[in-house]
Amino acid sequence: MILRHDLPPEAFEWVGPDVAAREAIATPPLSYWADAWRRFRRNRVALGALVILALMVLGVLFAPYLRPFTFDHIDLSAHNQPPSAQHWFGTDRLGRDLFVRVWVGGRISLEIGLIAAVLSLAIGVIYGGIAAFFGGMVDNIMMRIVEILYGIPFMIVVILLMLVLGSGVMPIVVAFALTGWMGMARVVRGQILQLRNQEFVLAAETLGASPAALIFRHLIPNTMSQIIINLTLLIPDAIFTEAFLSFVGLGVQPPVASWGSLVSEGRLQLMQYPWQLLFPAILISITILAFNLLGDGLRDALDPRLRQ
């Protein structure tokens, strides 16, 4: 055994501090989005929701072509059929194939959900961004307007708008966009107000960045995660609104189908032919559930501080 005092001083060598090693970073570079994706992947529920939504999109795009029927092909000799090898989801009271109608109807529902959500997102981001960036009086007036609009029952506004605009896909989209943007405006305003006085924004201002550069280089990118999370919660909201409006007869008109109008038609014969309501209802439920789970998963992945 060698004790310490057995070693002569010459046995020691001065290695000095290794400056390069001190400054080295072991982990590979990771961008914000790559890091978020890494967190998202670990969340099985959210990943499952994403897969289901992807299948849903593939379904509405291609599933109708699996069967030799069109969505408005009427065959009165085969009306109210139960599910069979010929008609996988059965037929409705006019003998139209429900499998094809459900997927074609999904197109309308998803389309409305996406377009309406994106439109209200655009309005909300611009409105909230302007209010927060200019602040003071501008902000005060703009947010009071939002609060007043919030006080008006949403469904009354939508129904009134539908009465004016008529029924159909575009009126639903417009009606939802005009009423759905307020939550987004509030979220964006809150985020930007918070970011506006952050030191990195002040630093950019000290460097001479213009207001546009501040907004588009620093403020909006740092609000993106909130915007995306809110979008995934707006889409099911829009789909649900469409389903509701079609259900009460204000939505799309026959022979065009949407999930809401299919449920509405199925309801008439619920006691005799329950599958006519069951299939579109299941698809609505799965889609909305998947969007909500995806939204939760995205929130956890994009903004880990919010996790409970």
Place this chain on the structure above:
Amino acid sequence: MARPLLEVQELKKTFPARGGRQLRAVDGVSFTIERGETLGLVGESGCGKSTTGRTIVRLYQPSAGRVLFDGEEVHSLHGSALRRFRRRVQMIFQDPLASLDPRMTVGDTIAEGMQIHHMGTPKERQERVQALLRAVGLNPEHASRFPHEFSGGQRQRIGIARALAVQPELIVADEPISALDVSIQAQIVNLLERLQQEMGLTYLFIAHDLSMVKHISTHVGVMYLGALVEIAPTDQLYSEPLHPYTQALLSAAPLPDPKVTRTRPRVVVQGEVPSPIDLPSGCRFRTRCPFAMDICSQVDPPLIEVAPQRQVACHLHAARSTAA
């Protein structure tokens, strides 16, 4: 003598407070900084030192008073003159993480200023980013990384590199070392000092602790409740503090020698800082001053020159005024 690089004249900044009242964050501050010098600005939290710094770099508009940078009035600049000012004056912030955009790579952050001021081609900018990273002691390969991957001291060096990128003349450092470990503080102060010598920089160095600015400053100003109570060359301020508040701050600072610490006279300040919305009459320090006299509650002592380059705002020293 040439004109000073920075001249602050009777600067005031008030913020609206509840009930239509005014919060007087900065209340008539004047000082000058000569080219190549470092003024350390010291005071406790909420005394208006950061507000002073932010007003100088034009993040705030002053309520009254003027800031002259190289003879030009900062707050009336616009167009190309403002752009030039934005390039010549930079700021280093307190929170090293909050001062870096989390969505931008370190390289993009450092290059941002050069891009705004159209300095060089993209390739030249990239090379300069590498050179700057080396200058602040970071690995140039780190340019593609994101702020959250760095330690506090490294982040602060990134913030320094960003400020240096546009080749400024004046750097306002707003508590650049307060958020860092003591071991890292020395590293950053030494870096700032080296850069000052190499590039001929002028600093306004803001801190809440006299011991932090002693090493780097040529002059030190002490602020209390929005006003400058004493300003002096560093050596004189530390060896012979005149204002009771400065004396209290100095006697509160820990010394490395426990024997000296035990035996030195201590000036103890009582009570809390009054609210800047509701300032005391007369001298703003009188409510906590161990030497308060009758006159202190009636007359606000002006900042007067008591010796060459030494200014103090206190009735105790009014007799020493060189003017009187």
